[in-house]
Amino acid sequence: xxxxxxxxxxxxxxxxxxxxxxxxxxxxxxxxxxxxxxxxxxxxxxxxxxxxxxxxxxxxxxxxxxxxxxxxxxxxxxxxxxxxxxxxxxxxxxxxxxxxxxxxxxxxxxxxxxxxxxxxxxxxxxxxxxxxxxxxxxxxxxxxxxxxxxxxxxxxxxxxxxxxxxxxxxxxxxxxxxxxxxxxxxxxxxxxxxxxxxxxxxxxxxxxxxxxxxxxxxxxxxxxxxxxxxxxxxxxxxxxxxxxxxxxxxxxxxxx
Amino acid sequence: xxxxxxxxxxxxxxxxxxxxxxxxxxxxxxxxxxxxxxxxxxxxxxxxxxxxxxxxxxxxxxxxxxxxxxxxxxxxxxxxxxxxxxxxxxxxxxxxxxxxxxxxxxxxxxxxxxxxxxxxxxxxxxxxxxxxxxxxxxxxxxxxxxxxxxxxxxxxxxxxxxxxxxxxxxxxxxxx
Numbered sequence: 001x002x003x004x005x006x007x008x009x010x011x012x013x014x015x016x017x018x019x020x021x022x023x024x025x026x027x028x029x030x031x032x033x034x035x036x037x038x039x040x041x042x043x044x045x046x047x048x049x050x051x052x053x054x055x056x057x058x059x060x061x062x063x064x065x066x067x068x069x070x071x072x073x074x075x076x077x078x079x080x081x082x083x084x085x086x087x088x089x090x091x092x093x094x095x096x097x098x099x100x101x102x103x104x105x106x107x108x109x110x111x112x113x114x115x116x117x118x119x120x121x122x123x124x125x126x127x128x129x130x131x132x133x134x135x136x137x138x139x140x141x142x143x144x145x146x147x148x149x150x151x152x153x154x155x156x157x158x159x160x161x162x163x164x165x166x167x168x169x170x171x172x173x174x175x176x177x178x179x180x181x182x183x184x185x186x187x188x189x190x191x192x193x194x195x196x197x198x199x200x201x202x203x204x205x206x207x208x209x210x211x212x213x214x215x216x217x218x219x220x221x222x223x224x225x226x227x228x229x230x231x232x233x234x235x236x237x238x239x240x241x242x243x244x245x246x247x248x249x250x251x252x253x254x255x256x
Numbered sequence: 257x258x259x260x261x262x263x264x265x266x267x268x269x270x271x272x273x274x275x276x277x278x279x280x281x282x283x284x285x286x287x288x289x290x291x292x293x294x295x296x297x298x299x300x301x302x303x304x305x306x307x308x309x310x311x312x313x314x315x316x317x318x319x320x321x322x323x324x325x326x327x328x329x330x331x332x333x334x335x336x337x338x339x340x341x342x343x344x345x346x347x348x349x350x351x352x353x354x355x356x357x358x359x360x361x362x363x364x365x366x367x368x369x370x371x372x373x374x375x376x377x378x379x380x381x382x383x384x385x386x387x388x389x390x391x392x393x394x395x396x397x398x399x400x401x402x403x404x405x406x407x408x409x410x411x412x413x414x415x416x417x418x419x420x421x422x423x424x425x426x427x428x429x430x431x432x
Contacts, residue, residue, distance in 0.1 A: 143419075176417035182362065188413055198380070198398070205401075206394040209355050219363045220405070221398060224413045236418030 157210035174237035186220035
């Protein structure tokens with residue numbers, strides 16, 4: 001039996017089709033549903049599920065995420081609220097966006113009517129980052145309350161350097177900390193390539209020097225590629241990617 | 257939580273393009289980054305004195321880090337009006353040098369001797385002092401850190417301060 005996978009669908013396939021996405025909100029004191037149409041989507045269902053799905057199946061079992069391009073993030077953090085789909089592109093996903101469920105039969109019909117509606121432009125590396133990001137969105141370690149200002153200061157320092165070409169070399173910037181007077185924190189940079197590690201460490205040092213000393217002092221700066229990064233580090237660190245931080249009252253007190 | 261604040265000065269706000277008496281959500285306004293005021297001469301002097309306290313450096317050694325001469329450093333430390341066309345350049349070095357050394361002093365256990373050693377010891381062929389003199393405080397910081405705690409290549413980055421699941425936590429994405 002041919003599957004959606006056999007038909008050319010992959011996790012990360014892009015779909016160009018105006019489809020409604022429904023949300024449920026409280027409106028006028030009533031629980032109500034509303035739908036908005038969106039024209040560009042990425043297929044989020046995993047390849048192994050696509051491989052086991054009949055293209056003519058009628059149930060809505062395939063997940064689509066809306067693709068945006070109006071406010072792309074500056075970096076591609078593994079735990080970011082926004083994920084850039086490809087380096088240098090503007091297309092991105094948002095963690096909090098609504099999502100649509102579509103049946104294989106509907107997907108098949110869309111592409112039958114318009115073969116150009118589906119494209120697979122993501123590289124294997126891009127697809128791996130998408131897969132990791134989708135998986136990590138439900139697994140973000142939150143910081144203790146006493147580390148929130150430090151986290152925001154680190155993120156602010158990274159954000160202040162968003163125009164620095166060096167930032168684009170980082171897949172993610174992670175941090176760990178320990179309480180103290182002042183607190184101490186470690187910065188870890190996950191690089192795309194091992195080349196230029198010293199310059200990357202210097203970049204992280206400039207980030208650390210921008211954090212007000214009373215919030216924390218960085219006493220460990222390390223960089224490495226994904227191959228050199230343990231799963232333990234990823235699972236037990238906080239992300240400094242700026243799109244992870246939101247606050248509604250301006251910059252934290254004392255931030256430079 | 258959104259704070260809405262009535263701003264009386266904008267009551268006659270038609271010329272600003274908004275309706276009069278309309279409350280303004282001040283936290284929705286575009287962020288304006290107000291540059292910090294440049295340090296005053298007295299601030300530079302205080303910073304230089306801090307550096308000496310943290311390192312027990314002589315005028316000559318501090319001069320080396322700032323890329324200047326010891327008479328210039330002496331003038332800086334004593335508050336004597338600086339002379340020479342390079343004095344402004346030297347003053348611009350003081351703040352980042354202070355930032356680096358303040359932190360290294362803390363990491364060195366607030367021990368001036370350990371601090372000075374960390375700054376003067378070469379790491380990857382160059383000391384923190386050499387980097388400071390070249391105008392690279394970020395590289396100076398890395399060099400001093402490595403002098404204090406030489407990196408050990410364990411093959412994998414693992415982290416020495418892992419977060420512990422179950423501790424009282426705040427998802428700072430939801431923080432408002």
